[in-house]
Amino acid sequence: MRQDTELETTSDLAVADRLEMPPEAMLELAREAAEILVRRRGELAGEGAWDGEFRDALEERLMEDPPEEGQPAADVMERAVRDVLNLALRLDHPGCFGFVPSSPTWPGVVADFLAAGYNLNACNWLVGSGPSQLECVVIEWFRRWLGMPETAGGLLTSGGSAASLDALVAAREAAGYPERATVYMSDQSHPAHVRAVKIAGIRPDHARIVPSDGRSRIDLDALARMVAEDRAAGRNPIAVCANAGATATGAIDPLPELADFCAAEGIWFHVDAAYGGFAVVTERGRRLLDGIERADSVGLDAHKWFFQPYEVGCLLVRDVSTLEEPFGVQPTFLQDSLWGSGHPNLTDRGLQMSRSARALKIWMSVQTFGMAAFRDSIANGLDCAARAEAYIDASPMLECLSPATLSIVCFRVRPAGGEIGAEIAEETLDELNREVLARLFWEDPAFVSSAVVSGKFALRVCIVNYNTTWDDVRAVLEATERFGREALGKL
Numbered sequence: 001m002r003q004d005t006e007l008e009t010t011s012d013l014a015v016a017d018r019l020e021m022p023p024e025a026m027l028e029l030a031r032e033a034a035e036i037l038v039r040r041r042g043e044l045a046g047e048g049a050w051d052g053e054f055r056d057a058l059e060e061r062l063m064e065d066p067p068e069e070g071q072p073a074a075d076v077m078e079r080a081v082r083d084v085l086n087l088a089l090r091l092d093h094p095g096c097f098g099f100v101p102s103s104p105t106w107p108g109v110v111a112d113f114l115a116a117g118y119n120l121n122a123c124n125w126l127v128g129s130g131p132s133q134l135e136c137v138v139i140e141w142f143r144r145w146l147g148m149p150e151t152a153g154g155l156l157t158s159g160g161s162a163a164s165l166d167a168l169v170a171a172r173e174a175a176g177y178p179e180r181a182t183v184y185m186s187d188q189s190h191p192a193h194v195r196a197v198k199i200a201g202i203r204p205d206h207a208r209i210v211p212s213d214g215r216s217r218i219d220l221d222a223l224a225r226m227v228a229e230d231r232a233a234g235r236n237p238i239a240v241c242a243n244a245g246a247t248a249t250g251a252i253d254p255l256p257e258l259a260d261f262c263a264a265e266g267i268w269f270h271v272d273a274a275y276g277g278f279a280v281v282t283e284r285g286r287r288l289l290d291g292i293e294r295a296d297s298v299g300l301d302a303h304k305w306f307f308q309p310y311e312v313g314c315l316l317v318r319d320v321s322t323l324e325e326p327f328g329v330q331p332t333f334l335q336d337s338l339w340g341s342g343h344p345n346l347t348d349r350g351l352q353m354s355r356s357a358r359a360l361k362i363w364m365s366v367q368t369f370g371m372a373a374f375r376d377s378i379a380n381g382l383d384c385a386a387r388a389e390a391y392i393d394a395s396p397m398l399e400c401l402s403p404a405t406l407s408i409v410c411f412r413v414r415p416a417g418g419e420i421g422a423e424i425a426e427e428t429l430d431e432l433n434r435e436v437l438a439r440l441f442w443e444d445p446a447f448v449s450s451a452v453v454s455g456k457f458a459l460r461v462c463i464v465n466y467n468t469t470w471d472d473v474r475a476v477l478e479a480t481e482r483f484g485r486e487a488l489g490k491l
């Protein structure tokens, strides 16, 4: 508050006070927000995993000019809860199995609040030495978990998409910025790569989609053939993007073989581990992801299977200078921010200048609960998926379409012989499973999404919530059997 200046204002409030709140009101608002969130968590399991509304209804509620005069903050927050916050998929619901859900820990949520309140900007060392150092710490944890060499480093990103984009830019730079740069990915790769290719200015027809095998893993022979053909045709292979947990099935490409191939061909080896990467902290996951440590770059999403609020992903590169070369630019207006080599300016490793202090949430939640709790929570997803697969295999009503890989299982309703008859046409099965999915959506508290596996419409569960128990998974499988039986009865 400025008391020594005589401001000419048109209202009683000095300008400096207009966007300010008295400390008591600040505390009250924050306390109320915390109460809303804690209450929500307690009630979550008793509600449906999904809520939403059609555009017309929301337009009516929300589309208006911004008010000229303010209103009580508590009223505004109440309206936000009613008209905005509740109308969304509850990705942290224990029965939310669709897409790749998430379940942030409370210290992680509070860390975002603190980082916003402290108004941190992790752009460079001068502006944020604490947050920059913490980011180095968290990146170093990830490096060790993955088993990458000490030269490796990276940065936290908004998510896996930004990590893919930064990786392709680094790969192209490392390749000497060739004409007709060409990138390879499997038909199971996340669409983030196609988008990254476009943003990076690589021609869309130079993004080569390699077919996958019967287990949704990249076909190595096809890849080798395509690379050879492309070289002969004057294209320049710059990167292979491998899956370490494909989004549809959890499939892991043969990482050691791909590492060998890329090393022999001199092609950058990028591993997209946005969904699956954090499984490395478990023993089983470590085995499954063997070879990931040989990547030139790895993308990870801590806002998926590492229990953080959106947005936090990570890009790790084998040699951190391969990020600093393409992204390090030194405008004169930042000339004061150079602290020398030991003091990285994280903005020089990726596409963002102003950056929130994303490391804080990871660090605070890991410090609070310890790695044993994180490891158990990730293993819980692996266990539940394995049990789901066993349940599906034992069910006379269900068929497994892609076995538990990491924590994803794809399956469908298809009776195994017997009374109802196993000879149902594929189109009929697709139709029937679409109907089952729709009934799960409207009538069951859980949320399941679908995929296409080997041309077949599949129901899909992805289990990455530390609050999800086997009972939650069994409940949705039982509901699927029930809806399936009813749909079959109508055939």
Ligand SMILES: *Cc1c(COP(=O)(O)O)cnc(C)c1O
Pocket: 100, 158, 159, 160, 161, 162, 190, 192, 245, 246, 247, 272, 273, 274, 275, 276, 301, 313
């Ligand atoms: C989610 C995901 C991405 C994209 O990450 P965002 O954080 O949504 O940008 C990329 N690859 C895989 C395998 C994913 O699961």
